[in-house]
Structure formats: structure tokens, C-alpha cells
Amino acid sequence: MKHYLSPLASGLKPSGIRKFFDLASTMEDVISLGVGEPDFATPWVIRESAIFSIEQGQTMYTSNAGLIELRRELSKYMAKNQGLNYNPDNEILVTVGASEALDLAFRTLISPGDAVLVPDPSFVSYGGCATLAGAEVKFVPCRAEHDFRLQVEDLQMAYTPNCKVLVLSYPNNPTGAIMTRDDLLPIARFVSENDLIVISDEIYSDLTYEGEHTAFANLPYMRNRTLHVHGFSKAYAMTGWRIGYVAGHEDIIQVMTRIHQYTIMCAPIMAQIAALEGLKSGESAKNNMVLEYDRRRRIMVHGFREMGLTCFEPLGAFYVFPDITATGLSSEQFAEELLQEEKVAVVPGNAFGPAGEGHIRCSYAYSTEQLKEALTRMARFVSKRIKKS
């Protein structure tokens, strides 16, 4: 049946994560640090409000852009937390996870021949969605010596005149890197000079452990050049609800809403009601989870450094991204042998782009006991390798 497939769709590479998923799934007693979602269940206040809404029979479609109450609350939330001002009537769209927002953004902005600049390493969907929208994807390497922060020089190297969109994703998956206001200012200048538009995926912004997160749209002249993508999955532990949102200039949001109307209709009402409750009363549960992640983050960084590996200090998200080149192994070899030998699953860094080679991504969305056991096993594994090489 292969000849029926569109070359664009069939040309999509399977995610590098898939292979390890298949391998790890067949094994028992594996401690997996490979998961990109919180280990907490959604806070009870949020779950309870969704249960109540279902009991009340709130099971219908909502307006395409999402419940107006939710959009109003999102508008307030963005104003209060990030200093961003978006009109709930026409500048905010509620989506099925931030993932849908990303897909819509590419489809709305890309014309044939356009190119998209994507930081490397980064979340696996950017490249895939941009490609499906017909874009040429240009990876911009981010390096450990810059704490994995995007540098203007590297952007300039990758830039060609057909570049139209820049993807930003800070705090970053997989590195845990953040970018401060000062780091972002030169990027903003580059964006203005080259007339780019930015898709800024800030899904991990609440998980920032030092200083304040800066929303890219908050920088001078960047509001109308930015699609601010966010969601509830990470900070509110709501991955399975699939609820996110995007805010930006009315002209773009309205076209995104039109595509959303044809393809999705609206995000599930239960998830929207749950999200609304999260904004109203989930703050303290969220803050407690952030504190807990911070504690685990420190355990992980300390653990890897004790092993003798270079481990840059991640200041956001819930990943550490240690450098494993001292073992003499490639990222994939490391992940594979570690899984076979010590039954710890991690994700090879190159699954997130070529610049991730030489690193592994370890999520610390696990209990402290699990993390400590995983660190013990990894230390055993690493000590053998470092001695050998």
C-alpha cells in the first residue's frame, strides 16, 4: 500500500525515542528516567472540578477558541505572571495541548519554500510539524559551553534569506537550559533585523528554578512577532488532559482558529474546565511541585558530578543533560548498554537533534528513592567505562 502514501508524510523520520521505547518495554524491573511528564497526578482540586462538571452534564462543544471564561482567566494569568497583554476575545486560542498549537502555528505561517530555524537539541515535534507544513528545517546548534543557550552567531550561521520562523523553547527539553532577558535581547534584535516571526514554546516556564522566566513576547517590539505557546501539561501535571493555548496577534490567531475549527472544533470541555480550575486554585499545588522538582534536580546534578561526568546545571524544566563522552561511548551506545546492564532507561541526546550527541537526557520527574537507585546503578556503569577508556 506504500504507493498511496504522500512522500511528505512517509518521509517523516520515526522519533529517535521510539527504538528505546520498544526495547525498554520488553524488559522488567527497569527504572526509566525517560519520561517527559510529571510523576504527580493532577492536583485533586483540578480533578474534582472536572468530575463535578461531568456530573453537571457539561459535555458539549465550546466555542472554537475555547470557553470565554477560560480565555479571560488566561489573559489575566499572562498579564500577572509574564506581563503580557492579550485580548481574550480574539488573541487567545485554547488548543489540544501545546502540541496542537505548534502544529497550527506552522501551518498558519509556512508557505512552500519557507525555512524554519529550530534550536538543536530540542523537543522532537518542532522539526516534524514544520516539515509537514512544507518548511525546510534548519537546525541551529546550541552548545554546552554556552549552557545550551541559543547564540546569535549560530543563528547567523544557519540563516538563509528564506527563513521566516524561529522556534524558541526555553526552558528547554532536553537540556533544561533557560534564557534570561539579557540572553534573549540579542535574539530579539536578530528577529527584528531579519523580519522573522517567533514560535515561542514556553510550556516549562513555571519550572524555572533560578530567577524569573522571561516571556519572549515581553521583549521590546516582540509581542506582535511572537506566538506565545503554553499549556497545562507540565506545571499542573495535566499531560493526559491535552490542554494548551497560544496567544498572539489577532491576524494570526484568527487564522489559526479557523484551521482549528475545521480540524478539531474545540478542545474537550472537561479539560477546559479543569484548566480553568487550575488557574483559579491550582497555584499552591503547582508551587509545591516546583519545589519538589528543584530538590530532585540538585540530587541529580550532584549525582552525575560525583560520577566524574560533566553536568551543566539545568535551571528549568525537569531534565538533566550530562555529558557522557568521558565514558568513550556514543549517546546511543551509552543508553543501550546502560539499559541492558543496569536496567536504567535514559534517552540518548541525539534523539533531540545532532547537537545532543555526547549527552543523555534524564528526567527527574521521579521519586527521590527511584532517582537515588538510578544514580547508584549509573555510577556503577560509568565507573567501569571511565576506568576502561
Place this chain on the structure above:
Amino acid sequence: MLSEDDRRLLHLLSQDCRMTPEEISIQTGLTPDYINKKIKQWEKDKVILKYSILVNYEQLEEDKVTAQIDLKVAPQRGQGYDKIAQRFQKFPEIKSVYLMSGDFDLSLLVEGKNMHGIAQFVSDKLSPLDFIETTSTRFILRRYKQDGIEFYGEEERPKRLMITP
């Protein structure tokens, strides 16, 4: 006012008081020296009163009952509630003493081996006190949650996929 760091330190200790200053240091970025000093200070200032464990005696099939005894009292001239509360706290059977708003004035948690023992204690020790106007005794039948800890039921660790992006 507590600083953010100190609030965190206190929180960690109240979650698990067996953690060493070195471990806490790894998890907070505070120095072991600071942590040591702070703990000593808190102990001295009676901020930290005791390092305790939470036991589920039901699991051990150990006989132990707890009653909540609410009291209406008539404070006497020159002796406010504090004086009366101080009298109660001397009884080892009384584990907690609270001043309450509402219909009753003081609330006690009394522990005994069985209901009979507690009834005896109430009739022998409490009722004769002339400043007590009324008492209301209720026995705790089962503890489901205490100090934020759930005693029964599965721990909430939802099943996740092994690896996700």
C-alpha cells in the same frame, strides 16, 4: 518572618527529620554549616520541639484508643484559659490541648489502652474539677489521614509510558 531558604529547610525536616545536613545541603544548595547552625538555633528557641515518627498502630493490631474530649469551662477570677490549659497538659494521658472557638472552650486528645480506661480517666480526673461545666467525649474509630499522610489506599503513582518525548 521566615526566609524562603529557612521555610524550605523546615519543610524538608518536617517531611523527613532523618536527613543529614549533608543530604539537605545537596538538595537545597545551602551549606551544611548553615543548616547545622540553623537547626541548633531552632532547637534552642523551641521552634523545633521534637523529632517524631508517625505510627499506624492499627497495622500492629495494638490496642490504643484516642478520644476527643471537648470541655466547656468557667475560668475563675484571675485565671484565664491558659491557667486551666496548663493544668490539663500535666496529665500524660492528654496528648493535645487546644483552645477552641465555638460551643466548647477547650479540646483535648486523650489516649488510652481502651475505652474503659479513657472513661475512667474522664470520670476520675476531669469531671471532679469544679471549673468544668460540661464535657463531650467522642472516640476516634479509624484514622484515614493524619499530618498530611494517608494511612490506607494505594500511593498515587499513575502509570506512565516508559519513555516519552
